[in-house]
Amino acid sequence: MEGLEHILGQHPFFAGFCAAHSRLVAGCARNHRYDAGEYLFREGGPADEFFLIRHGQVALEIAAPGRTPIVIATLGEGEIIGASWLIPPYRWMSDARATRLTRAIGVDAACLREKCEADHDLGYEMMKRFLPILVQRLHATRLQLLDVYGKR
Amino acid sequence: MAAASPHASPWIPRLYQVARARRERADTTTLELAPLEGTRPSFAPGQFNMLYAFGAGEAAISISGAADAPHFVHTVRDVGAVSGAIAALKAGATVGVRGPFGSSWPLQPAQGADVLFVAGGLGLAPLRPAIYHVLANRPRYGRVVLLFGSRNPKDMLYRRELERWRQRLDVNIEVTVDHADADWHGNVGVVPALIRRVAFDPHDTVAMICGPEVMMRFTVNTLLEVGVPVQRIHLSMERNMKCAVGLCGHCQFGPAFICKDGPVIRYDRIADIFAVREI
Numbered sequence: 001m002e003g004l005e006h007i008l009g010q011h012p013f014f015a016g017f018c019a020a021h022s023r024l025v026a027g028c029a030r031n032h033r034y035d036a037g038e039y040l041f042r043e044g045g046p047a048d049e050f051f052l053i054r055h056g057q058v059a060l061e062i063a064a065p066g067r068t069p070i071v072i073a074t075l076g077e078g079e080i081i082g083a084s085w086l087i088p089p090y091r092w093m094s095d096a097r098a099t100r101l102t103r104a105i106g107v108d109a110a111c112l113r114e115k116c117e118a119d120h121d122l123g124y125e126m127m128k129r130f131l132p133i134l135v136q137r138l139h140a141t142r143l144q145l146l147d148v149y150g151k152r
Numbered sequence: 153m154a155a156a157s158p159h160a161s162p163w164i165p166r167l168y169q170v171a172r173a174r175r176e177r178a179d180t181t182t183l184e185l186a187p188l189e190g191t192r193p194s195f196a197p198g199q200f201n202m203l204y205a206f207g208a209g210e211a212a213i214s215i216s217g218a219a220d221a222p223h224f225v226h227t228v229r230d231v232g233a234v235s236g237a238i239a240a241l242k243a244g245a246t247v248g249v250r251g252p253f254g255s256s257w258p259l260q261p262a263q264g265a266d267v268l269f270v271a272g273g274l275g276l277a278p279l280r281p282a283i284y285h286v287l288a289n290r291p292r293y294g295r296v297v298l299l300f301g302s303r304n305p306k307d308m309l310y311r312r313e314l315e316r317w318r319q320r321l322d323v324n325i326e327v328t329v330d331h332a333d334a335d336w337h338g339n340v341g342v343v344p345a346l347i348r349r350v351a352f353d354p355h356d357t358v359a360m361i362c363g364p365e366v367m368m369r370f371t372v373n374t375l376l377e378v379g380v381p382v383q384r385i386h387l388s389m390e391r392n393m394k395c396a397v398g399l400c401g402h403c404q405f406g407p408a409f410i411c412k413d414g415p416v417i418r419y420d421r422i423a424d425i426f427a428v429r430e431i
Contacts, residue, residue: 015223019286023183028189049247059340060333061334064353066332067333068334068335069333069334070331070332071332071333071334071336071340072340073340073345074162074328074340076339076349077349078349079349087163096333099337101225114341126217136345140341140342140344140345143329143342143366143367143370144331144341147303147330147368148273148364148366148367149272149273149274149301149302149303149307149363149364150303
């Protein structure tokens with residue numbers, strides 16, 4: 001467990017996290033390794049984990065019948081994947097595919113939600129870290145939708 | 153940075169010949185222009201010329217070649233009657249040129265600092281002379297980062313050159329596209345999102361940005377969030393340039409004329425009005 005706590009502490013998402021909270025999160029965490037082409041999760045599946053990428057790259061994709069899957073975004077080292085674990089019904093809204101060898105820490109969602117419910121300081125700390133990322137991604141998606149490089 | 157002296161009379165176009173026309177994308181062409189008489193005037197990276205397609209009209213086009221190249225190099229996208237006529241010019245055609253005009257990228261003040269180029273779409277063209285300069289004088293600068301965003305992999309400007317630059321060990325180049333299918337193995341997402349992924353010292357970085365204005369607004373916001381000082385952010389602005397010497401007022405942007413006070417403008421000088429839609 002100390003190993004995971006140390007790894008979590010090095011991830012930018014948990015920078016400055018207090019030791020007690022790090023221990024609580026590490027208690028819900030485990031290591032993952034994905035080869036290129038392997039899926040972290042598939043659309044519609046239970047969002048029972050969120051991921052902190054340590055190395056590699058993951059593509060978030062949406063598949064449409066008869067078409068090549070559309071990549072919405074790629075995420076890499078130091079970034080997190082997954083917000084659906086925060087909101088019922090806890091189902092993934094996209095596929096996540098490793099585009100190269102990827103190492104990640106997975107945090108069990110039910111375990112973490114329970115700890116956040118029991119310790120609101122931990123819950124608030126988690127929300128303070130998640131919310132800016134979600135807002136950044138919302139802004140990025142808006143810019144993406146504008147198709148600014150297309151002809152006006 | 154002081155601008156290079158334009159032609160003796162800024163009103164009279166000089167005649168140039170298209171020495172080479174290279175199709176970059178379906179709607180975009182790079183022209184190499186050689187003067188019919190004498191040599192071309194010098195220019196500073198970031199400046200523009202007024203290109204005159206006879207019978208169609210005149211348009212402001214940034215210079216996209218190296219400052220020491222023998223010809224003027226311009227990359228032109230067909231977005232209307234005039235730019236379409238210029239982009240359609242073939243080798244041997246004659247074109248009128250006034251310029252160069254305007255301000256330039258802060259390459260001298262950036263010496264010793266990290267340099268961050270952020271380009272979107274055709275915005276890579278006005279930055280390319282500055283990139284050439286920094287790469288040619290690499291020891292004078294700290295870390296050099298180029299972040300480039302394109303609509304999709306197919307529309308990527310200067311792709312071969314980007315691939316060549318990426319082979320260098322002394323420059324960090326990250327490319328992203330807004331839209332891609334699973335066959336694309338690079339980054340997908342908007343170019344400001346790359347800023348947090350690359351290493352540079354935000355307090356000692358000079359940022360130079362060129363692209364659609366919305367993209368530049370998002371980029372500036374992210375740069376400010378990560379701690380780049382407002383006076384170290386420089387943008388290349390685009391407005392409806394007509395006279396190119398600050399007289400006609402078509403390109404007025406608040407108290408500034410983009411043709412004369414720009415196109416390269418330090419962000420803190422326009423920060424209050426940059427996002428005001430009525431200006």
